[in-house]
Amino acid sequence: MESQHLRPGHLTAHQTAYVLGIxxxxxxxxxxxxxxxxxxxxxxxxxxxxxxxxALASKRAAAKAA
Structure with a gap:
């Protein structure tokens, strides 16, 4: 169940996992x-x-590319 009171500029744990691909x-x-x-x-x-x-997703992508 996702939080219904999520502040703007924030992600849930599920959304974070999706963005990071983990x-x-x-x-x-x-x-x-x-x-x-x-x-x-x-x-x-x-x-x-x-x-x-x-920022962490970009850092991880750069580390993979190197």
């Missing part, structure tokens, strides 16, 4: 490693800043 467990691992930070929501339905997610 699963939800991998999103949790990124948070644990400090590569991505929650910016709201609840522990069960976290939000992530869209700018952070897209």
């Amino acid at each position: 699963g939800l467990d991998a999103v949790r691992q990124l948070v644990r490693r400090g590569q991505l930070q929650r910016s709201g929501g609840s522990p069960r339905q976290p939000w992530y800043a869209a700018a952070d997610v897209y």
Whole structure:
């Protein structure tokens, strides 16, 4: 179930996983490693800043291309 009160400029965990091309467990691992930070929501339905997610996606794409 997606959060119905998502703030503009934020993505749900499912949306974040989709943008990064990974699963939800991998999103949790990124948070644990400090590569991505929650910016709201609840522990069960976290939000992530869209700018952070897209920056991480670009960084990961650049690393793959190198």
